[in-house]
Amino acid sequence: MIYDKRAELARYFGLSPNLDAAIRFLQTTDLTALPMGRTEIPGGDIYYNHFTYTTALISQSSLFEAHERYLDLHIVLSGCEQVALAPVESLDEAEVRADEDSTMYLGTPEYSVTLDQNRFLLVFPGEGHLPKLSDSVPMNIDKLVLKIPC
Numbered sequence: 001m002i003y004d005k006r007a008e009l010a011r012y013f014g015l016s017p018n019l020d021a022a023i024r025f026l027q028t029t030d031l032t033a034l035p036m037g038r039t040e041i042p043g044g045d046i047y048y049n050h051f052t053y054t055t056a057l058i059s060q061s062s063l064f065e066a067h068e069r070y071l072d073l074h075i076v077l078s079g080c081e082q083v084a085l086a087p088v089e090s091l092d093e094a095e096v097r098a099d100e101d102s103t104m105y106l107g108t109p110e111y112s113v114t115l116d117q118n119r120f121l122l123v124f125p126g127e128g129h130l131p132k133l134s135d136s137v138p139m140n141i142d143k144l145v146l147k148i149p150c
Contacts, residue, residue: 006118022146066102072121074121084130085113
């Protein structure tokens with residue numbers, strides 16, 4: 001996992017060609033003008049999901065997710081959310097969604113990070129994460145998640 005300021009994204013050039021392409025896309029695109037839904041990024045197997053939602057408090061039925069083939073690069077365009085994190089080894093597998101490259105888990109977070117317009121979160125395969133959480137008051141979120149092949 002990498003959690004850092006969005007202004008520092010360029011520091012991560014060179015980790016992988018696909019991540020480089022995703023960073024270039026973020027640096028050269030008006031993110032507020034992107035269409036909602038799933039959109040392929042030209043020149044590779046990278047795509048993004050642009051969506052909105054309202055954050056909620058964590059519950060015992062909240063599902064963590066982890067992926068095998070893709071990195072998730074979380075970018076909040078407006079609002080603020082918490083993302084809970086835990087190693088999958090400490091979680092209980094609940095469901096496999098092979099068509100989404102997701103395995104869902106139940107369990108307890110080990111820690112959380114705050115995502116707003118100034119931060120990003122890059123989650124690697126096998127890292128359990130639970131986004132869409134609020135600290136106390138539900139908040140409307142506008143968000144991009146770039147799906148980057150390993």
